[in-house]
Amino acid sequence: MNDLERAVGLVLRKYMSEISAHSVRQRAQRSIGIAEGSLDHTSLPKLRAALGTGIRLFVDSALQAQAFADLEALDSEAATLPGDDTLKITTEGDVSRARLRAREIALALGASALAAQRAATVVSELCRNIVAYAGSGQLELIPVDGSPRELGIRAIDEGPGIAQLDAILAGQYRSRTGLGKGLLGVKRLTSRFDVTTGPRGTRVECWIAL
Amino acid sequence: MTTTGIPVIELWNHLLVPLQGDITDSQMDELSITVLDRIRDRGTDGLVLDASGVWLLDSHLCNELSRLATAARLMGARPVLCGLSPTVVLTLQAMGIELDGVETALGLEAALELLGLRGPSENDDDLATDVDAGRDEGGEK
Numbered sequence: 001m002n003d004l005e006r007a008v009g010l011v012l013r014k015y016m017s018e019i020s021a022h023s024v025r026q027r028a029q030r031s032i033g034i035a036e037g038s039l040d041h042t043s044l045p046k047l048r049a050a051l052g053t054g055i056r057l058f059v060d061s062a063l064q065a066q067a068f069a070d071l072e073a074l075d076s077e078a079a080t081l082p083g084d085d086t087l088k089i090t091t092e093g094d095v096s097r098a099r100l101r102a103r104e105i106a107l108a109l110g111a112s113a114l115a116a117q118r119a120a121t122v123v124s125e126l127c128r129n130i131v132a133y134a135g136s137g138q139l140e141l142i143p144v145d146g147s148p149r150e151l152g153i154r155a156i157d158e159g160p161g162i163a164q165l166d167a168i169l170a171g172q173y174r175s176r177t178g179l180g181k182g183l184l185g186v187k188r189l190t191s192r193f194d195v196t197t198g199p200r201g202t203r204v205e206c207w208i209a210l
Numbered sequence: 211m212t213t214t215g216i217p218v219i220e221l222w223n224h225l226l227v228p229l230q231g232d233i234t235d236s237q238m239d240e241l242s243i244t245v246l247d248r249i250r251d252r253g254t255d256g257l258v259l260d261a262s263g264v265w266l267l268d269s270h271l272c273n274e275l276s277r278l279a280t281a282a283r284l285m286g287a288r289p290v291l292c293g294l295s296p297t298v299v300l301t302l303q304a305m306g307i308e309l310d311g312v313e314t315a316l317g318l319e320a321a322l323e324l325l326g327l328r329g330p331s332e333n334d335d336d337l338a339t340d341v342d343a344g345r346d347e348g349g350e351k
Contacts, residue, residue, distance in 0.1 A: 114297050114301070117298070121267075121268050125269060126272075184306065185269055187270075188304055188305050188306055189301070
């Protein structure tokens with residue numbers, strides 16, 4: 001699957017399940033004689049026409065026009081990575097927005113549903129900790145190109161720091177509020193994980209392979 | 211009290227709570243009070259927490275759900291959590307989070323059956339298959 005094929009798949013996934021999106025795209029592409037992995041922008045209009053059947057079959061009739069419009073928008077879209085994003089985190093609403101944004105960026109990078117879920121969950125845990133223990137802070141989402149692509153997640157606050165960090169990460173600490181479980185969970189979900197904490201704040205950096 | 215609340219549906223002698231979308235802390239607090247009040251007032255047998263509409267469960271929400279389930283059990287109702295999506299389950303497992311002491315079921319039907327409610331008999335295959343297919347389509351949101 002090349003980047004353009006992935007991009008088409010991502011558009012379809014907004015309207016149908018991941019498995020349907022994959023097979024609808026593959027079938028349409030096969031029907032116009034383009035091998036898997038060799039779709040380019042010049043053949044997009046032909047592919048769009050061929051996708052018609054699948055879209056009419058799988059997509060609610062009220063949403064079909066939007067689906068076709070989204071596919072047309074791919075023409076002008078260069079295959080670029082989404083940019084870095086920094087979000088201020090102070091309220092529960094910010095936490096909500098942050099995890100949706102993480103999921104959106106992960107999917108735009110071509111993540112599977114599970115990897116996007118992991119990214120969103122990690123962001124949710126880190127942002128909740130910011131709101132609960134530091135009051136406010138910021139979250140940075142950093143797409144990293146590579147093989148596999150990664151999403152870097154950095155959570156920074158100026159709160160009182162995490163006193164029991166070693167015990168938490170060793171799995172020996174259980175708080176009533178669930179802080180320990182959350183941070184340990186983040187460590188387990190990420191490929192690289194680094195915490196710096198002290199009386200003047202906490203900084204968690206981690207990467208998720210997509 | 212104004213409410214942006216999560217519905218609590220009375221189903222014969224059980225309560226059904228369809229959890230949907232993003233659940234805030236205040237909604238969760240309100241839900242716990244509402245559910246426990248109803249259990250006290252009605253002597254509920256079972257409490258079904260249907261999480262099929264929840265796209266993300268983090269450690270905090272899991273904790274809240276297990277607390278609600280435990281509280282319901284203390285008041286004599288049998289709590290069952292159902293409708294967890296595969297991505298939610300795999301993520302929780304990777305994080306090492308367990309829903310301590312909460313009974314679970316695949317979907318709403320299985321949860322209700324666990325509580326002793328019966329759907330159409332085994333012979334009505336057509337109906338059963340249709341319902342399953344509908345649930346699969348809606349699962350991956």
